[in-house]
Amino acid sequence: MTTPAKLAYAASDLDAIAAFEGRIVVFSGSEGKLDPAARRVNRLSKGALERLVASETFKKLSAGKAIDLAFPAGMAAEAVQVVKLERNASVELSRKAGAAIGKSAGKHNVMIHAPLMKQADEIALGALLRAYGFNDHKSKESPKAGDITVVVKEPETHSATAVDALAQGVFFTRDLVSEPANILTTTEFATRLEALSDLGVKVEVLEEDQLEALGMRTLLCVGQGSVSPSKVVIMQWNGGGEEAPFALVGKGVVFDTGGISLKPAAGMEDMTMDMGGAGVVSGVMKTLALRGAKANVVGLVGIVENMPSGNAIRPGDVVKSMKGDTVEIINTDAEGRLVLADVLWYAQERFKPTGLINLATLTGAIIVGLGHENAGVFSNDDTLCNAFLKSAEAEIEGAWRMPLGKAYDDMLKSQVADMRNSCGRAAGSITAAQFLKRFVKDETPWIHLDIAGVAEVKKETALSPKGATGWGVLALNRLIADNYEV
Structure with missing residues (x-):
């Protein structure tokens, strides 16, 4: 770069x-x-x-x-x-x-x-x-x-270190999102995150046998058609505070063909950016470490590759999540929510976070609704949501709250399982958020950020060239600085 x-x-x-x-x-x-x-x-x-x-x-x-x-x-x-x-x-x-x-x-x-x-x-x-x-x-x-x-x-x-810490976090995200999938394999992604240990971040990599033992079958089923091993990387930064950490969770699909529900060829090369949510989480963790944030934050990313093969997950299959709920696979291209479901549950079970935000380039539907100016914001907690929206506005990173509700949740009903992973085109970004909400405990303040329209753009923005933007690093860093530092 x-x-x-x-x-x-x-x-x-x-x-x-x-x-x-x-x-x-x-x-x-x-x-x-x-x-x-x-x-x-x-x-x-x-x-x-x-x-x-x-x-x-x-x-x-x-x-x-x-x-x-x-x-x-x-x-x-x-x-x-x-x-x-x-x-x-x-x-x-x-x-x-x-x-x-x-x-x-x-x-x-x-x-x-x-x-x-x-x-x-x-x-x-x-x-x-x-x-x-x-x-x-x-x-x-x-x-x-x-x-x-x-x-x-x-x-x-003035502190050059403080300003540079913000920029370096954005650059790390942009680099990860920009890398082609033959370079940024699931193993290479994990290796780059392990390097954050040099900055004082505690990094742990869970391999497939560990994920299997934990029951992360919805995550593992996404990557089972690829020769690249699926992983979960946990990054812990504790610069102060003894209470439970604030948690960030990112979708890290290094390449997404759609699996058996194959995407159209036109534009498939852009699916190297489908790990954008994990890229943002990684960038935030780097910024926190570089500026020595007095906060307790954990970042978790599920890293997989969604490919078609004789071993790939199929439409109609039923998979059991770590939570214990079963999911009917309607569309293998609705894979990001399957990855996030297990990581969200694991984050809550292990860390009991004070708040939880997940990021994902999750749906094309959010681009239809909000274009490339705003990320979609879905939340079960007004206080956390308003704090994030305030931070995003202060950092000039577009974000717009979207609805959740029982009628949308009812659309997830399946005849053969506890839920299905795709409900068709109508309200596509909302039903995806409702799916994730089923893996969030009632007592956990939670936000889902659908960043499909803002993680990578086809023309330059005010602060970035064409391509990966690093959207979200500045807003999340400010949210943590303003609300979770001691």
């Missing part, structure tokens, strides 16, 4: 501007006022910056957008980037402004002069997130990204 090599904060040194050889970033609001750094750039460039901010082009520029002065006279810089942004800009606009910087950074070192910007940390985060690129499998080596230095009034009040 391509990411900035290092983020740092520094005090203002106007005399260093002339000799800096990378990209220099300055800001100006709608009135065209110049701060000290911008005035120094203006003098060095013989008034070019002042002419730019007075131009109709700059006046018509949207907030958060930028214009380059390439190879400015009197300076060693490759370019001066002028960002239109007010000093008290919102978090969203500040991150978008940072993204404009990160997108154009390329291989160059970048110096962002933001001593008067109240949202300097948000600008830095936006720059980091947008400078990312996944190019690990391109034969032509991509240029390494340069460093990003943010000039602020009081560098000691």
Whole structure:
């Protein structure tokens, strides 16, 4: 991947501007006022910056957008980037402004002069997130990204470590989601998560014989058509607190053909992202460890591959879950809920969590309903749900609450088993959530996040290039920081 090599904060040194050889970033609001750094750039460039901010082009520029002065006279810089942004800009606009910087950074070192910007940390985060690129499998080596230095009034009040921890968690998620399935096999996925132990995360991998002994037959049946072994990885981070942990559970289907209920060929290559829920859980755990979160959190991911073969699960089969309920398999392409059912139950039985959130690229139906702007949010607890929605809004990660109810639950009835795993197209995302709810204990506050529309996108977003977004890492980290840290 391509990411900035290092983020740092520094005090203002106007005399260093002339000799800096990378990209220099300055800001100006709608009135065209110049701060000290911008005035120094203006003098060095013989008034070019002042002419730019007075131009109709700059006046018509949207907030958060930028214009380059390439190879400015009197300076060693490759370019001066002028960002239109007010000093008290919102978090969203500040991150978008940072993204404009990160997108154009390329291989160059970048110096962002933001001593008067109240949202300097948000600008830095936006720059980091947008400078990312996944190019690990391109034969032509991509240029390494340069460093990003943010000039602020009081560098000691800013933490590059804290901002970088957020970015690194998002990058970890994006990397996992972007990897092809022949690289990110179930074994390789588990290996990458085991590496989090270097950061202080306690990592445990349950193999197929252990899963069989636990009775995780709904999870195991999904992977039985693949030569890749199914696994459950448990990541524990306890930075403080003696009470039961908050739990995150992720669906980790490294590739999903649909099994015997084979998906159409068109677009099947995109099913490398069907482990997006597990990717987000992994990214959150990395961020918590990197920033030393004073919280007790456990992340569990069920890692399987859904393939057709002579040993694959079939429509009409009946499988018994770890909970003890039986499931009639109507459609083998409704496999994610089978994986989650066992892991959700195991998480509650072992850890007795104070709250529980699962994530999955679960249904195409949620994309029909919400497009690529919002994840679907389903919950049995208003307090937890409202806290998450508040966190998602604060982090500019779209999320929309969807309904649950008995009428939808009744649709799961089966003639031959306790329930069926698929109820057809009508309310498809809701019946999937109702299925999962059957594996959540009444006393456990729970949220199901259907992230099928937001985990990976076909065009770039404000903070990410086309492809994996890392949606959810920031919102879940904030939820934990605001509600579960001691």
